[in-house]
Amino acid sequence: MLKILFGLLLVINGGLYAFEHGYLNSLIPPSHDPLRLKQQLNPDLLKLVPLDKEKAEAGKAEKVAAVEPEKIPQTVEKPAEKPVEKPVEVLACTEIGNFDAAEAKNFEAKLTSLALGERLSRRQIQENARFIVYIPPLANKETADKKGGELKRLGVDDFFVITEHTALQWGISLGIFKSEEAARNHLAALNQKGVRSAKVGPHHLSAPKVAFQFRRIDAATKANLDKIRTTFPRQEARACT
Incomplete structure (x- = not known):
């Protein structure tokens, strides 16, 4: 029994000695790379090909995009701003007067082209003028109209034939004034023209x-209204009371 154990120890020690001194290399292939490459078939034909630089960067970018998606700035479109419209100037109320019945009818007829509708209203005024510049009553309407033509030839346009049934019917009014002084100054100016x-x-x-009131009219309508008023020189425009 002891002989067998002794023999096994000799075999083991012999095997270790042979392994350490490389006697068993032909039986056991080495595990390190240089020797393994030498044992490969045609190792000289093996080449390390470097990865293309652009592909490498693209691959790197793909990896980065996979980890963190690219942040694309989003532009928020602002709603289109509407042009600011300039507010239209509107006159609250203006009044033109005072007309007698005949003048009021003529004036109102000329206003129809403005299509004022509810913006136009009338009001009656009881006035008591103190002094009148006038031509005494003539025989009839034809004679009064003829006298009116003579006044126009003298350059007098601010007058009207009195048609009401009063003491001055078929006379010609050349102006009504609140003071005698104003009336006489106007008479002097008429005398210089030949009246x-x-x-x-x-x-x-x-x-x-009759006075006419105009409410909520714009500047364009006011301009047209002023043109019509100029054909009635004795009438004045004023703010509504």
């Missing part, structure tokens, strides 16, 4: 006059 038959006299309570 000789005019006089100054008291003007008693007259028939109601």
Whole structure:
């Protein structure tokens, strides 16, 4: 039994000695790379091909994109701004007057082209002018109209034939004034133009006059209204009371 154990120890020691001194290399292939490459078939034909630089960068970018998606700035479109419209200037209320019945009818007829509708209203005014510059009553309407033509040839346009059934019917009014001084100054100006038959006299309570009120009209309508008013020189425009 001891002989067998001794023999096994000798075999083991012999095997270790042979392994350490490389006697067993032909039986056991080496595990390190240089010797393994030498044992490969045609090792000289093996070449390390470097990865293309652009592909490498692209691959790197793909990896980065996979980890963190590219942040694309989003532009928020602002809604288109509407142009600011300039507010239209509107007059609250203006008044033109005072007309007698005949003048009021003529004036109102000229206003139809403006299509004012509810923006136009009338009101009666009872006025008591003190002094009148006038030409005394003539025989009839034809004679009064003829006298009116003579006044126009003298350059007098601000007058009207009195048609009401009063003491001055078929006379010609050349202006009504609140003071005698203003009436006489106007008479003097008429005399310089060649009007000789005019006089100054008291003007008693007259028939109601008509004033026209215009509400919420714009600048363009006001300009057209002023053009119409110029054909009635004795009438004035004023703010509504």
